[in-house]
Amino acid sequence: MKLYIYDHCPYCVKARMIFGLKNVPVELVVLLNDDEATPTKMIGKKMAPILQKDDSRYLPESMDIVHYIDKLDGKPLLTGQTNAAIGEWLRHVQSYSQHLLIPRIAKAPFDEFATPEARAYFVKKKEALIGPFAEHLAHSPGLIKKISDDLRKLDKLIVQPNAVNGELSEDDINLFPLLRSLTLVAGVEYPSRVRDYRDNMAKQTQINLLSSVAI
Template identity: 70%
Template sequence: MKLYIYDHCPFCVKARMIFGLKDLPVELVVMLNDDEATPKKLIGQKMAPILMKDDGSCMPESLEIVNYVDNSDRKPLLTGKTNPAISDWLRHINGYLNKLLLPRIAQASFAEFATPEARRYFKDKKEASAGRFDELKLHAEGYIKNVNDDLRKLDKLIVKPNAVNGELSMDDIHLFPVLRSLTLISGIDYPSRVADYRDNMAKQTQINLLSSIAV
């Protein structure tokens, strides 16, 4: 199978996670951010991730991909209970996180920005919806303080480093991509349980963190 992705994209990380957790082979194809032709040819619109199955048919939507792959062998891994407190935490931090992340994503050395045109495409699209990046950067210090405060709250919710609620569940699929994205940001203070969980999930899912390109 092939998985068409952007490396920075948390939805793409969700789809990638299930392959790593189940130790299943998948060919990752990183699309240029301004490549509209490829996704439109595969599914009729520009979005990611896109799973191309072995029969050549294509499936969009990260959670549908996760569910399909997890149940394809009739031995699902994501059987644990979810915790409403994790959903509440994610809803809260996602309310402001892009204002901190987007300007940094636009600067970072992701494969989807291999050409100046692809990087400019991302910047123009995101600034149109989120605001000018130079203005967002002025508030970065305050956003980082909010993140550090919120991570201390998350630390109390983590049950085990290999599964946030003690057994793998959809909460892990939603939580790890956010924590991975945060590794792109310098100046974040990670409480011990958050750091252990983040690092353990990176190993389990076979997905690299972004610390090496942090800005």
């Protein structure tokens, strides 16, 4: 199987997680960010992730891919209950975290930006969506304090480092991608349970954190 992704994309991280958790082999293919033709040829529009299954058919949508792989062997892993408080925390943080993340993603050495054209494509699209990156970067100190405060609230919700609610669930698939993205932001303070959970989940899923290229 092949999984077509962007490395920065949290939806792609969701799809990648289930392969790591279940030790299912998959070939990762990073699309250039300005490559509209390849995904459109596969599924009729530009989006990622896209799974090319063993029968060569294509499956888009991150959670559809997660459920497909999780149930493929008849032994699903994501059997735990979800916690409404985790969903509420994610909705709150996602309401402002993109202003921290997107300008930094645009500067980072992701393979989807291997050409100047691919990076420029991303910048043009995202600045049209959220406004000039320079303005958001100027507000970073306040946003970093805000996310650090919110991570302290998350710390109280984490039950175990290997599963946020004590048993693997869709909450883990939704939470870890954001925590991984936040490692791209220098200066964020992580309480111990959040840090342990993030690091453990990175090992379980075999997905690298972004601390080494933090901005």
